[in-house]
Amino acid sequence: MISIRLKNLSIRIKLLLAQGLVTVSALMVLLAIVLGYGYTSFRNDLYKDLDTQATIIERSSSAAILFGDKNTTNEILSTLKLMSSINRAYIFHEGALLANYEKEGIAKPHRQLDGKVILQALKHQRSSFNTHMLIKDIVFDGRVIGTLFIEANLDKLNTRLSLLILAVAIAAMMGLILSLLVSIKINKFLTQPILSLTSLVGKVSNTHDYSVRSHLLTQDEIGSLAKGINSMLISIEQRDEQLETELAKQKETEKALDRLAYFDTITQLPNRHFFNQQLPKKIAEAARFNKICCLMFIDLDDFKVVNDTYGHRIGDQLLAEVGQRLKNKLKSGDEVFRIGGDEFAILISDNNQFSHARELATKVIHDCAEKFIINNNDLYIGISIGISGSTQPTIQAADLLRSADNAMYRAKNEGKNNFKFFSKEIDDESHFRHYLENALRGALSRNEFEVFYQPIVNLRTEQIVGFEALLRWHEPIYGDISPAVFIPCAERIGVILPIGEWVLREACLQQKQLRDEFGFDFIMNVNLSGRQLREFDVVHKILDIVSETGINPSSLNIELTESVLMDNSQSTINKFHALRAAGVSISIDDFGTGYSSLSYLKRFPINTIKIDRSFIMDIAHDSEDQAITLAIIALANTLKLTVVAEGVETQEQKRILRLNNCEKAQGYLFSKPLPSTALRDTIESFLQPLYDQTA
Numbered sequence: 001m002i003s004i005r006l007k008n009l010s011i012r013i014k015l016l017l018a019q020g021l022v023t024v025s026a027l028m029v030l031l032a033i034v035l036g037y038g039y040t041s042f043r044n045d046l047y048k049d050l051d052t053q054a055t056i057i058e059r060s061s062s063a064a065i066l067f068g069d070k071n072t073t074n075e076i077l078s079t080l081k082l083m084s085s086i087n088r089a090y091i092f093h094e095g096a097l098l099a100n101y102e103k104e105g106i107a108k109p110h111r112q113l114d115g116k117v118i119l120q121a122l123k124h125q126r127s128s129f130n131t132h133m134l135i136k137d138i139v140f141d142g143r144v145i146g147t148l149f150i151e152a153n154l155d156k157l158n159t160r161l162s163l164l165i166l167a168v169a170i171a172a173m174m175g176l177i178l179s180l181l182v183s184i185k186i187n188k189f190l191t192q193p194i195l196s197l198t199s200l201v202g203k204v205s206n207t208h209d210y211s212v213r214s215h216l217l218t219q220d221e222i223g224s225l226a227k228g229i230n231s232m233l234i235s236i237e238q239r240d241e242q243l244e245t246e247l248a249k250q251k252e253t254e255k256a257l258d259r260l261a262y263f264d265t266i267t268q269l270p271n272r273h274f275f276n277q278q279l280p281k282k283i284a285e286a287a288r289f290n291k292i293c294c295l296m297f298i299d300l301d302d303f304k305v306v307n308d309t310y311g312h313r314i315g316d317q318l319l320a321e322v323g324q325r326l327k328n329k330l331k332s333g334d335e336v337f338r339i340g341g342d343e344f345a346i347l348i349s350d351n352n353q354f355s356h357a358r359e360l361a362t363k364v365i366h367d368c369a370e371k372f373i374i375n376n377n378d379l380y381i382g383i384s385i386g387i388s389g390s391t392q393p394t395i396q397a398a399d400l401l402r403s404a405d406n407a408m409y410r411a412k413n414e415g416k417n418n419f420k421f422f423s424k425e426i427d428d429e430s431h432f433r434h435y436l437e438n439a440l441r442g443a444l445s446r447n448e449f450e451v452f453y454q455p456i457v458n459l460r461t462e463q464i465v466g467f468e469a470l471l472r473w474h475e476p477i478y479g480d481i482s483p484a485v486f487i488p489c490a491e492r493i494g495v496i497l498p499i500g501e502w503v504l505r506e507a508c509l510q511q512k513q514l515r516d517e518f519g520f521d522f523i524m525n526v527n528l529s530g531r532q533l534r535e536f537d538v539v540h541k542i543l544d545i546v547s548e549t550g551i552n553p554s555s556l557n558i559e560l561t562e563s564v565l566m567d568n569s570q571s572t573i574n575k576f577h578a579l580r581a582a583g584v585s586i587s588i589d590d591f592g593t594g595y596s597s598l599s600y601l602k603r604f605p606i607n608t609i610k611i612d613r614s615f616i617m618d619i620a621h622d623s624e625d626q627a628i629t630l631a632i633i634a635l636a637n638t639l640k641l642t643v644v645a646e647g648v649e650t651q652e653q654k655r656i657l658r659l660n661n662c663e664k665a666q667g668y669l670f671s672k673p674l675p676s677t678a679l680r681d682t683i684e685s686f687l688q689p690l691y692d693q694t695a
């Protein structure tokens with residue numbers, strides 16, 4: 001317990017206690033030595049004095065003793081009166097008490113007692129703290145003639161001893177005080193640096209301020225300790241700084257990663273990941289305040305054209321600017337996200353009847369229709385918006401998104417650059433679309449497709465010179481479905497590739513069969529979709545089918561729409577050249593409906609132009625359509641391209657076309673698309689006038 005208490009004392013007190021203990025011990029030893037020495041020397045002085053006195057008495061009293069002279073011996077003893085330290089003295093002669101001396105106040109021996117008895121009793125007395133006994137034989141001429149007994153008191157010795165003790169004690173006390181004062185000074189000197197180091201360490205541990213330093217730069221151990229602490233503090237400070245820098249870096253990296261994870265780098269808008277997190281929150285929040293959670297799904301119209309015409313860099317900048325325009329139109333609380341390639345989403349909450357959504361959609365469509373100037377290019381872009389909304393907290397985010405997507409799809413289908421609210425009708429339509437998508441995947445293996453062939457007639461000879469292969473789908477539930485409906489669907493889900501290959505093979509086989517039958521190489525026109533054309537091995541596949549079916553490559557004509565030609569990359573152009581080199585010819589379908597048509601004629605190795613039915617339809621009544629058609633025919637003839645008019649339905653149309661040197665035509669006037677089983681008879685029916693002429 002005590003040792004624990006001692007351990008807990010400060011170093012200064014501990015040192016003081018240790019020094020005090022040493023000083024007191026040293027003083028005690030000194031005191032003991034001084035007192036021992038004093039006592040011994042005082043006692044020896046006293047004993048010597050007594051001995052001297054006894055010898056004097058012996059010498060002066062021996063004659064009186066020999067003669068038994070009591071008076072003289074008593075007189076001699078009475079001289080002891082002068083010595084205050086002698087209590088009593090007796091001289092015995094021949095067994096009897098001869099003379100005696102007692103100090104005043106000391107009891108005399110009993111006169112009647114025999115001297116021998118007294119002497120014997122005295123001999124048995126011992127020296128005590130207060131008295132000292134001396135018994136000495138009195139010798140004369142070598143013969144013992146009597147005995148001297150002296151009893152001295154030690155009062156003087158004790159008094160001197162007490163004085164000595166007092167003096168030594170005072171000296172010791174003063175020494176102790178002096179040593180204490182000196183110790184305090186020395187301790188302060190010794191412990192001050194340690195205490196200052198302790199307080200420095202305490203301060204550091206309390207404040208975590210590692211910039212403080214000890215200024216104890218002495219050469220002793222404490223100086224070394226201070227240096228050690230300083231260098232430790234420097235290391236900690238450096239490590240701290242390093243940690244702080246690393247922490248700051250880490251935070252920045254986390255921030256950057258966070259930004260990357262949640263923000264789109266092109267538009268700086270929150271991305272799809274963020275959108276997926278926000279949508280369920282917005283649904284719950286709107287339901288809580290009894291509002292509609294509105295989702296606007298925005299898709300740019302024909303953005304691919306921008307990319308293809310101006311390049312991806314400009315496409316990216318346009319995306320960023322569109323994002324900014326959308327953002328500028330938002331009210332507080334609305335949020336815009338870039339959720340895909342050219343897709344944006346806006347989350348808003350609407351009080352009633354989608355009024356805010358309607359207003360916002362109108363505004364952003366109007367705003368985005370304004371000119372964008374990017375890298376000195378004037379760009380225009382439309383946006384199609386689908387809007388869905390719900391007040392139900394239970395609505396699934398994915399369902400809301402799908403509804404908005406379907407509404408957007410409808411907006412696209414209705415001419416783009418507008419907005420549509422999700423409705424029951426759109427829902428039914430999207431269900432139908434999904435049904436079609438699923439049904440399309442197995443249609444080929446279920447033999448639900450059939451190729452029809454529409455004759456192409458030479459307007460001069462009025463004979464069939466070729467066919468356009470047209471795909472038909474006999475869907476078991478919905479019946480025949482228009483290619484305009486299912487072809488884009490097949491393109492979207494990718495099944496257009498096997499279907500397109502199948503159509504090509506069927507058409508080539510049919511061509512071979514007709515050639516074998518009629519000995520004439522009918523030109524077989526087969527449509528190729530953009531998706532097929534993008535396949536890297538499309539040329540090989542076409543030529544493989546050509547050689548596999550044994551047709552003449554020059555009897556195959558690949559039809560491509562203008563929108564397909566818009567992908568004017570070098571690899572596409574190379575594919576065209578490869579087909580041409582193999583003898584396969586190429587025509588542009590629906591000519592005049594696409595973009596900058598004329599430039600394709602120069603860039604692509606094309607053989608034939610097919611004038612779109614929309615121009616032919618009114619050729620007899622609409623002077624503009626007629627002018628365009630005739631210009632296209634003239635252009636084709638100048639460029640030595642074959643020209644085919646599509647959708648010819650009347651004799652008048654045929655007349656105008658023939659008059660203006662249009663080489664070929666197809667349309668209901670000549671024949672509808674026919675199943676393969678009807679081809680033979682149709683060809684025969686066209687040949688009949690010839691037979692009749694020659695008959």
Ligand SMILES: Nc1nc2c(ncn2[C@@H]2O[C@H](COP(=O)(O)OP(=O)(O)OP(=O)(O)O)[C@@H](O)[C@H]2O)c(=O)[nH]1
Pocket residue numbers: 266299300301302303304305307311312313314315316319340341342412416
């Ligand atoms: N510049 C650029 N283009 C992108 C990016 N992501 C996707 N795209 C392109 O955006 C185009 C999106 O095309 P779609 O939406 O399918 O078609 P579209 O041409 O916009 O036609 P519609 O949507 O039918 O009006 C594709 O050509 C993609 O290659 C991108 O980050 N930057």
